[in-house]
Structures are given as C-alpha cells and as structure tokens.
Amino acid sequence: DGGITQSPKYLFRKEGQNVTLSCEQNLNHDAMYWYRQDPGQGLRLIYYSQIVNDFQKGDIAEGYSVSREKKESFPLTVTSAQKNPTAFYLCASSIDHGTGNEKLFFGSGTQLSVL
Amino acid sequence: AQTVTQSQPEMSVQEAETVTLSCTYDTSESDYYLFWYKQPPSRQMILVIRQEAYKQQNATENRFSVNFQKAAKSFSLKISDSQLGDAAMYFCAYGGGSEKLVFGKGTKLTVNP
Numbered sequence: 001d002g003g004i005t006q007s008p009k010y011l012f013r014k015e016g017q018n019v020t021l022s023c024e025q026n027l028n029h030d031a032m033y034w035y036r037q038d039p040g041q042g043l044r045l046i047y048y049s050q051i052v053n054d055f056q057k058g059d060i061a062e063g064y065s066v067s068r069e070k071k072e073s074f075p076l077t078v079t080s081a082q083k084n085p086t087a088f089y090l091c092a093s094s095i096d097h098g099t100g101n102e103k104l105f106f107g108s109g110t111q112l113s114v115l
Numbered sequence: 116a117q118t119v120t121q122s123q124p125e126m127s128v129q130e131a132e133t134v135t136l137s138c139t140y141d142t143s144e145s146d147y148y149l150f151w152y153k154q155p156p157s158r159q160m161i162l163v164i165r166q167e168a169y170k171q172q173n174a175t176e177n178r179f180s181v182n183f184q185k186a187a188k189s190f191s192l193k194i195s196d197s198q199l200g201d202a203a204m205y206f207c208a209y210g211g212g213s214e215k216l217v218f219g220k221g222t223k224l225t226v227n228p
Contacts, residue, residue, distance in 0.1 A: 033215075042119075042218035043160075043207060058215060090160060101167075102210055103146050106160040 002027045006091050006107035012115050013078065013085060021076045021110045023091035031097035032074035033104070036060060037088040049074055050097045055066075078112060086114050119209050121219035128197045129227050130181045135182075136222045138207030139157045142167075147191045147211030149183065154204040154221070163205070166190065195225075202226045 004025045013019045025032065031050050036044040045058030049068040052067040063082025068074055074093075078085045089110045118141045128134035140149070151163040166174045166183050173181050178198075182191045193199055207219040 040124075040220065041224075042220045044218075045215050048215065088158065102216055103150075103158070103162055103165065104198070104216065108157065108159045 004091055004093055004105055004107035006089075006110050008110060009108070011110055011112045013112060014115050016080045018077055018079050019085075019112070021078070021089055021091075021112070023074045023076065023107060025091075025093045026071055026072060027093055027105060028071070029093035029105070030071070031094045031102070032068070033092040033094075034058075034064070034066065034074070034076045035090045035092065037090060037109075042091065043072075048078065048097065057096075070110050085112055087112060092106075117144075117209050117211060117217045119207050119217050119219040121205075121207055123222045124220075125223045125225070126177075127225040127227060128194070130197055130199060132197055133193060133195045134197055134224065135205075135225065136194075136205050138190045138219060140188050140189065140190065140207070140209045140217075142209065149181075149191045150208040150210065150216070151179070151181070151190075152206045152208060154206065155200075156203070157161070160206070164181060164192065174214055195223050196224040197226050199226050199228060 007022045033048040034046040044060050046064050047066045049055035065077045091107040092104040120139045147168045149166045153161045153163045164176045178195045180193045204221045206221045209217045
C-alpha cells in the first residue's frame, strides 16, 4: 500500500544530543513537509522540499535541519540548538507544491520528548 | 499574511445529530483552496473535504459538507448523523498563492453516545 512511514513512533532526546526523525514515502510525490504540533496549537511548518536536493525553511526552522537526497526520503534532525524540542512531529507529502491545491498525505507522527 | 481562525476550541454533539464547526480566514487572494483535516486519537491527519474558492457550489463528502461564504471569508464544516468515529480534532487550512498551507488551531469534537 502507498503511504508515508515515520519512525520511530516515540523518541527521547538527552540534553545536547542531536536526533533524527525518519520519513519515507512511496507515493511518488515531489513535495515533502515537516510540521510540528504542540498541544492546543495548529500545525507549524518547519521545512519543506519541492524537489530532490532542494528545501526551504518554514515558519520555525531554527534548531532543525533536513536533507533531501532521495525523492522518497526527507529526514528531520532536531539539533541541540532547539531548546524546546518536546512536540509531536508530522511528516507529509503532496503531488505538487505552491499551487495552493496541496492535498497533504500525512504519516502517523513521531512524539519527541526530552529526558 | 494569511491567517486561519477556529473560534471553537471544543464542541460536543450527540450521536446521530448534526454539528457545525466554524472557520474564518483572512486573505487578499482571489483564488485559493480551503481544507478540513481530521486528526483522530491515532493522531494521523486525514483530509476530510476540500473547497476551491472559484467554485460557488459547496463541497460535500458523504456526511460532511461545507458552508463556504467567500465574501465573509467563512468556511464551516457540517457533520450530519454524527458517529462515535467522528470524535477527533478538526483543523481548517488555507492554501493560496503563498508557498505553504496555513492551519487553524483546531476544534476538538466529542461525540456523546
């Protein structure tokens, strides 16, 4: 079945540690996104990528980094510079981007907590 | 900048009854799209319905329909014959000429048996 796979489901980070969240899609979508969700908040965009080897910062990119070496994969690294990383992270993909018609397909998310 | 406002943090409905969730948005664009996404307890976001601004006809998907008032910049979601499985967070989202979707803060819907 086509879809988006996020792993791990739960992740714990120690002080000063970088951690990487995995996101893989087999939908053949060009665009991929990372969102952060905090309790009582909507989704806030961290980074997005429209094509391999290219990505743009979203609203809250500080303390995060991404790569897009393959069309299927868009990993997110939460660096030690992100002082409040505890949140639920959602990866999404869409066929196109920038048209305003993005129908997003979401993964099941990763809950990141600080030890 | 585009903003999306959901004024009802929580709503409740009796099973089999109808409930309407509100959403307003701010934009200077004339052509755009509006979405309702559902986030059940599993936390995976699912698209419920999509509306194209240039279409006057309100979108409908089975028990879900919207009331799109372009002049008022209002986009409410009506759920008819509510079922226990409809209990979830519902997010309104706007997609326009900007480069990203903008989401509201969500409405938590409880369905009472």
